[in-house]
Amino acid sequence: MPLNLNMQFNLLMYSLIAGFITGVLFDIYRGIRGLNSIKVLTVIEDILFWILTALIVFTFLLYTNYAFLTPYVYIFIIISLLIYLRVFSNDFYSIEQLIAKKINKTIRIIFKNIIYPIKIIFSKVIDKSK
Structure with missing residues (x-):
């Protein structure tokens, strides 16, 4: 069943917001992590960060657009993340x-x-x- 236009617009906007949330979380993590010389510790921190970020973004999408996880959602999350990283x-x-x-x-x-x-x-x- 196709979604109406209002629902599709909300899906697009919430996907863009999720990308910006991911970017902000990444900048906060980058500030906290700093420069580690121990590679194993850095790998563990990175894995834990991305697990936490995935949980936060999924929870955000669950509450805002009922977790419609179509390829377009992933595309717009990546696009907004790249815009955030380049501009802000x-x-x-x-x-x-x-x-x-x-x-x-x-x-x-x-x-x-x-x-x-x-x-x-x-x-x-x-x-x-x-």
């Missing part, structure tokens, strides 16, 4: 790295400010015990 990936990745650096710096400052009074107290206690 570099900007998103640089913004992600900037946010990660700011969060890391904030955590270090907070940690040092919490530890500093403790160091002073311990240094005074140790000095009095001698």
Whole structure:
């Protein structure tokens, strides 16, 4: 039974969105993974990432278009993923790295400010015990 035009349009749009979701997840994973020198660990991380991504995309498609997995869905997911990687990936990745650096710096400052009074107290206690 052929699908009506509205359902086909929704199928196309949700497939494109699924490709963009895959691209965003890939950029997040790329930021988390960094550069590993251990090849076995990298292979395991990659396999686990793609399994998680497949589950997320399948769940998204299940809830949005009842998981119609036709060849067109795969084609449009790949097309939108390639568009994302060509157009948006570099900007998103640089913004992600900037946010990660700011969060890391904030955590270090907070940690040092919490530890500093403790160091002073311990240094005074140790000095009095001698």
